[in-house]
Amino acid sequence: MTSPRTPTGTTTGTAVQRTTTTTPWEELVTSALLGTDRRPPAPGPGGREGPVALLDEAALRTVRHRAGLLPAEAAERPERAPADPRPPLPAAARHRLGHLLADRSAPSGGSGRRGTAPDLTELLPQWLASANRHGFRAPSVLLPALLDAARARTDLRAHVLGFAGPRGLWLAAMNPEWKFALRGAPGGSLPSDTTDPDAARRLWEEGLFAERVALLVAVRRREPAAALALLSTTWSTERAEDRLMFVDSLRTGLSGADEGFLEEALTDRSRNVRATAAELLSALPGSALAERMAARAVSCVNPDRTGGAASIAVEAPHECDASMQRDGIVPVPPAGRGERSWWLGQLVEATPLAIWRDRFGGRSAQEIVGLPVADGWTEELHAAWCRAAVRQRDPEWARALLGTPSTPPANGPGTASLAERAKLLATLPGAERAVWVADFIAAHGLSEAFQLLGVCAVPWAEPLGRSVVDALDIARDAGSYPWSFSGVMGLAERCLDPAEADRLEVLTATPDEPEGAAPGAGGYWSEAFQRLVSTLRLRSAMERELTPGAP
Template sequence: MNTTYGWEDLVSAALVGTERRPLPSGESTPEAELLDHAALLTVRARAGRLPREGSPLEAAPEERQPEVPRAASARLARVLGGERSRLLAEWLQAAAERGYRLSPHLLPELLDQAVRDRSIRPHLGVLAGARGRWLAGLNPAWGFLLEEVTAPGAAHETWELGTSGDRRAHLGAVRAADPARARLLLDETWEKETPQDRAAFLEVLADGLSADDEPFLERVLDDRRREVRHEAADLLTRLPGSRLARRMAERAAACVRTENGEVQIVPPLTCDAAMERDGVRAKPPRGTGERSWWLQQIVARAPLEVWSGLLGLPPRELVRMKIPDWGREVMAGWVRATVLQGDPEWARVLFAWDPLADLLAVLPRGEREDLAAGFVRGHGLDGQLIMVLGGAAAPWGPDLALAVLEKILQVSSTQPWNLSELSRLAGERIDPALSGMAERLSPEPPVQEVAALLRFRDDMLKELQ
């Protein structure tokens, strides 16, 4: 076979056709001859390289963390092999919280999985240990590991030299002990931080947020990156007395008219630079009008108490009030404001009017579970019920667990084909210590399947003690 043809010649022949640009024919057809040449050139390109000089790799550093117990490691291998695979994140979180490191033979598979699944990366920062970070330095695809938290608690001497994850953990520990010191620490290095780190560090300031943080956050509103400005605006929205809150209250008041005893809403005509600085995004999502979008954001960032002052009604009556034309936008803004400002009173009245999962997170844990349990008992199995349960943080206590298990039992006799998502939530969110309660409730297969998953989780967590 003539091997003097280059890759460009073959590409040209393939594009115009072997009839118009034939290759010297051999024993095969022109098309086969073209493919033979391409295969030969490919093999030559891959194999025809001179070996490069190398140097021996340094050994991985010694480990300081305890290795995961043998039984727990064996269960992890089963999960990775497909048994109860949805529990992987829970296993990783529990092991990381206890400061364990993974068995070395499981590291490559988990690091490969974390390339595809970002949600498990923060746990691997701890679990990978020194060997994992050594491997990440050798494989660029695993480089994300070098940015994650490397210790389960607050790290020491890491603010200047630590990974991004370690620095966030350190800032959080300082914030919990001394909020002002944490803010000063961040202020000193602010201009040197990457945009991603600036936004992540601002999230840490949510704990212990106070009026003392306002001057720093007000300056951050001038940051060149939008995600950083929006994070600062979200924090200032949580401070009802902040200058941003007052500016938003003025904008909200300008949108409200009362004519003949009826409330009229007039959205802004433009989104100026001052509004954008305060966190209002000018460009709406696809399918949403500009004025509608701007109105929602103004309502979301205005202090909730401004509405009783403007309209003379308490929250429970405001949410029932008819608002012509723009009522949907105002209601959406109130929901977002309630979540941002963490107002339990508004969360209760809005949930009673329109049960949304985000509102549950605003309420104290006990009340949250009571509301969710009541909703489960009085509502049919549909997408809204699943969404509400998705907002009830795990682990679910006895009352909510019982309400969900009874719903499973009820639906199993009428719509057994419709149980998969509810059963999955029950098995993954109920406190695994309640597996005995589930097992005793009913011998029906759907309930017993949930009980089996709870027992699996209970055993899994006990192995990590």
């Protein structure tokens, strides 16, 4: 508690005199903390004592403090909010947004059960993405609630700032709690006009670090060469940690035009900057660094000509020389890794995949991956090829390394890691990705598929959605509790095609419990499917409300 100042000074030239003797504020606080029985305050007017005297004195001191404040000088009025030419939300969609922001989802209660009501907090990002896709502007009255939601949840910020538009940025400048909006969103929303070269240059030279990063990303999306020229003007004077973020932004629109700049960055003082520059150069198959890496890799990985059948011979590097380190090879391996295997993996990862076809007599990626590898190097070599396929966005090699969905991950041609498999899947077209994961679920069930589902396009294509629902239905019939499938069920609520709601209605009934089933499991499954169906119907209604001309 802070002490209000008693106005004993002068106010506009007139002395303000005390009319009564007052107790020091610190003593009032002490009496309040210890209790008036232990530390009684001085009697107040009219002989009041105890708590009444304490409260009277505190009220008197507060009024005197407020009355003694000098009036502040009038501040300049803020500029008018900028116009937003986008069309307003339809009335139903505006009402829905208010409902989502208020988070009126039904509480689960003390039992831990979620109930059958949709989780509105999980649907807000989807609603915002759809509103942005349709090009609506945010209602002015809901801008504060939108900015508060984005302040609390970083996953909403790009959607919110795009939806709030110029008026959201104007309003954010009025409240320090919304200053995150002024730093720019991942989508490149900025408080400046980045299409004006002079304004962009001023912001680049004078802006905060986060503003400069957002500016670079926004310009890079529109005109990669202009962003590179902007970065080049101040590169030599930037701090190491800032240079790392700036060079990483060159991933957007990366092309051969960036090679000269990135080659110079290979000699940067910062090891992290050098490593990032090397990674970007290795993603350019025609770069000089990619050629240097290829020359090193083919001296290590070759067709084995000692036996009758085709196979792969591996001779890992015996040292990591200065030129390798300059090109981004990290010399010291992590704990538990051997040096030579660590160096080999980095070399192969940074080598253009196209060279292996010529190296192995014109064989396809699938044929090369299927060749036996001598001396136990299979896992290391395949893992490096997986990372190369992801870095170079090569779908042919991704397919070869994924293998057939029915093959158990531990026996597959590429990697047993589901996280790495998810990255490989992300390089494939959306429809092909959905079919592969659907077949994987049919062969191995849902327990292995959660990470793979996360990279599939939303809404899930028909074969994938049907495969997920069938697997959930099988788990329900088995009589176990649905809790181990709660993650998949949550994904289904957000990712299944809303048109599936009517087909899933039959699963909302409580099934007969088979012999040996967990007690009450059928009721839990019924509840989970009711929530799934109601969420799909809500998503369908949300999309109709945002679609102009829809009934």
